[in-house]
Amino acid sequence: GESVGLHLPTLSVQEGDNSIINCAYSNSASDYFIWYKQESGKGPQFIIDIRSNMDKRQGQRVTVLLNKTVKHLSLQIAATQPGDSAVYFCAEVGAAGNKLTFGGGTRVLVKP
Amino acid sequence: EAEVAQSPRYKITEKSQAVAFWCDPISGHATLYWYRQILGQGPELLVQFQDESVVDDSQLPKDRFSAERLKGVDSTLKIQPAELGDSAMYLCASSDRRTYQETQYFGPGTRLLVL
Numbered sequence: 001g002e003s004v005g006l007h008l009p010t011l012s013v014q015e016g017d018n019s020i021i022n023c024a025y026s027n028s029a030s031d032y033f034i035w036y037k038q039e040s041g042k043g044p045q046f047i048i049d050i051r052s053n054m055d056k057r058q059g060q061r062v063t064v065l066l067n068k069t070v071k072h073l074s075l076q077i078a079a080t081q082p083g084d085s086a087v088y089f090c091a092e093v094g095a096a097g098n099k100l101t102f103g104g105g106t107r108v109l110v111k112p
Numbered sequence: 113e114a115e116v117a118q119s120p121r122y123k124i125t126e127k128s129q130a131v132a133f134w135c136d137p138i139s140g141h142a143t144l145y146w147y148r149q150i151l152g153q154g155p156e157l158l159v160q161f162q163d164e165s166v167v168d169d170s171q172l173p174k175d176r177f178s179a180e181r182l183k184g185v186d187s188t189l190k191i192q193p194a195e196l197g198d199s200a201m202y203l204c205a206s207s208d209r210r211t212y213q214e215t216q217y218f219g220p221g222t223r224l225l226v227l
Contacts (some may be wrong), residue, residue: 032213043116043203043218044155089154093213099168100216102154 010107013084019077021106023090028071030092034100035064035075039086047075047088077108085110114138116219118204124225130192133222137186137206145216146179146189147203155203155218161187162210194226 013019025033031052036044048059050066050073057064063076073090087105094101117136125131137144142163147155158177160168163184172179176195181187191198201221207214 034215036218041220043205043221046215046217049215091154099157099160102156104153 009104010109012109012111013080014111015082016079019075019080019084019108021075021077021088021090021108023073023075023103025071025073025090025092025103027092027094027101028068030094032093033064033066033073034091034093035062035073036089036091036102037084037086038089038105044089080108080110082110082112084108116204116206116217118202118219118222120222121220122223122225124227125194126227127196128193130190131194131224132191133189133202133204133224135187135189135204135219137204138217141206141208141217142184143207143210143214144181144187145205145207146187147205147218149201149203149221151200158189167210191224194224196226199224199226 034049035047037047038044048057048062048064050057050064052068055066061078065074075088077084085108087107089102089105091100091102116138119134123131144161146158148158149155158172159166159179161181164181177191179189189202201223203221204219205216207216
């Protein structure tokens with residue numbers, strides 16, 4: 001069936017460096033994508049979203065890139081900080097407005 | 113900042129017992145979602161409410177799970193009887209409008225352990 005997945009389960013990053021988290025999706029009809037951050041013991045926290053009519057969107061220290069040709073989504077975190085240590089999930093919504101489908105998550109560990 | 117409230121935060125129960133989780137969405141949010149999250153995986157939708165009506169419960173195991181939102185505000189998710197495989201985090205989320213493309217805000221979750 002359709003699925004959303006991540007390439008790397010764990011990403012170790014030096015404090016101050018940039019982080020890149022990748023996500024592959026298989027439903028070419030999906031037209032809305034979201035990145036969530038989940039800290040230990042907490043619920044997912046919305047970071048940034050992007051619609052399929054865009055290929056890039058920027059927020060505060062975060063950028064999401066969407067490549068529809070290869071069905072790839074990435075989250076870039078600039079100047080990674082210890083507070084960025086968490087599990088990051090990508091999620092997609094199909095064009096028919098069906099349910100939010102989450103990928104399996106990537107753990108980001110920030111080393112001081 | 114308004115938040116989604118959930119209780120209890122942790123629940124330990126024995127199999128075959130009944131458990132119930134409560135969620136209070138962000139004030140004014142008409143849409144409420146219950147998700148189940150197994151450790152190391154992304155959340156999976158169990159049920160979606162629009163006001164007091166269920167709009168999607170296709171993934172809810174109806175033989176043992178039930179959910180209600182009687183007055184269209186807070187909601188309760190019940191499991192009876194609980195099974196070992198039900199051990200997971202149960203997350204509640206709410207959004208302002210009906211479509212999944214509206215930002216969903218999550219509560220802190222209830223972690224359930226079934227012994």
